[in-house]
Amino acid sequence: MIQMSGISKAFNGNVVLNNAQFELKQGEIHALMGENGAGKSTLMKILAGIYTKDSGEVRVNGKLMDFKSTKDSEKEGIHVIHQELNILPDLSVAENLFLGKEYTYKLGFLKQKKMEKEAKELLAKLGLHINPKKRAGDLSVGKQQIIEIAKAIASDAKYIVMDEPTAALTDREIMTLFQTIRELKSKGISFVYISHRMEEIFSICDKITVLRDGQYVGVKRIEETSFDEIVSMMVGRALGNRFPIRESNIGEIKLEVRGLSADEAFDDVSFTLRKGEVLALAGLMGAGRTEVAETLFGYRKASKGEILIDNQPVKMKDPIEAMKYGIGYVSEDRKSKGLVLDFSIKENIMLANLEKGSKGGFIQPKKEEKLVDHHMKQLRIRASSAEQLVKSLSGGNQQKVVIAKWLETNPEILILDEPTRGVDIGAKKEIYQIINQLAESGVAILMISSELPEVIGMADRVIVMQEGKLTGVVEKHEMTQERIMHFATGGEKVVQSKL
Structure with missing residues (x-):
């Protein structure tokens, strides 16, 4: 379990987070929602060790943490998959999977065949059957997304943060991604899912935590809330019709x-x-x-x-x-x-x-x-x-x-x-x-x-x-x-x- 409480953060006097909180349980897909600028990414960057908090506590399985770098958070099984994927296009699929964690001989040469074999096995478990020698940049964005998940799994990830994971995916790729997420959830891996797509949130997630103006608003179980309630929590008011009515006056x-x-x-x-x-x-x-x-x-x-x-x-x-x-x-x-x-x-x-x-x-x-x-x-x-x-x-x-x-x-x-x-x-x-x-x-x-x-x-x-x-x-x-x-x-x- 991850518990973040009383988290505050300011940049040059501009308060981005003020007493924010978030909780993630084992085997849970938890959406983090809020308007742009609500503090979602900043909160997750503190969890990932990219930013240091000004105040508050971060606990992983009850243990108090003070992450100073991404390496610190990764040791605890926390991995972030950013919207701009961290794929090196000119490297092979296998080389991307083991980047920074390569298998080498004593003289420093890569154990290429071992990495390719393990890469193929790992990707097959995630439903992706591709040649590990293939250039990563030649793959679709959907397949690159699965490779990012595989990189996290190869590093023994227990908690995976995904920021707008479907922004550039086709419907078929989204279905494949969701299937992968659900299978990993069944094995006890937890996900933080950041997205503005309400339909996806209600389809894949178990809970939603809402931030507004850097502050915690509340948490809701999916089956106990509605689209309108979440929108109201996010913006502080009812939005009315989702799509405003227009008087069509079509000309020549x-x-x-x-x-x-x-x-x-x-x-x-x-x-x-x-x-x-x-x-x-x-x-x-x-x-x-x-x-x-x-x-x-x-x-x-x-x-x-x-x-x-x-x-x-x-x-x-x-x-x-x-x-x-x-x-x-x-x-x-x-x-x-x-x-x-x-x-x-x-x-x-x-x-x-x-x-x-x-x-x-x-x-x-x-x-x-x-x-x-x-x-x-x-x-x-x-x-x-x-x-x-x-x-x-x-x-x-x-x-x-x-x-x-x-x-x-x-x-x-x-x-x-x-x-x-x-x-x-x-x-x-x-x-x-x-x-x-x-x-x-x-x-x-x-x-x-x-x-x-x-x-x-x-x-x-x-x-x-x-x-x-x-x-x-x-x-x-x-x-x-x-x-x-x-x-x-x-x-x-x-x-x-x-x-």
């Missing part, structure tokens, strides 16, 4: 795509997007959704087909060209494509809006401050100031900065690729409200999402892709998860006249 066609293709990515994709419409692009991972978005924004070159804006053919040579046509793009990978992590909030928001914050080629600080302050209030970006570095923000607040950057461009077409990935339930609703406000003002929105409840709750219409092909169109009145998944897994081909 803004964007038309005809037979668009990109080599080895997708083929013969056609659809229309109207002013004031939220059009969802659904499908399983690898279906080609992001590649379509990248082509529309000029990141990727089309091999054939046409793109029309306001009924006029256009060529997207690069993102700058796309921006000239009034297109904004919130990418799914905010850290590498949406943000400059070492820049401040202000610098990131102004990146696509330098002309607005300058005069005669010179930056006007007061002008920039006014624009940035407006968006920080509008999107409720939690930060000490606009000068705070983006890399120090929580994932949800980083996402809001990306959205703010594109809102300031006043886009006529806005592409949102996984706009709420890694975002807490309260921030999600704020983003949904912004989407609705933009649609009501006439902005044409193309939204890519892997969360089917989000697709159904927000979209006016859904187009579905599977293996680079468009396979279905689902209208608002016929939207169900089953119908969308039917097309996503290879249902009948779409009739072009439906478009």
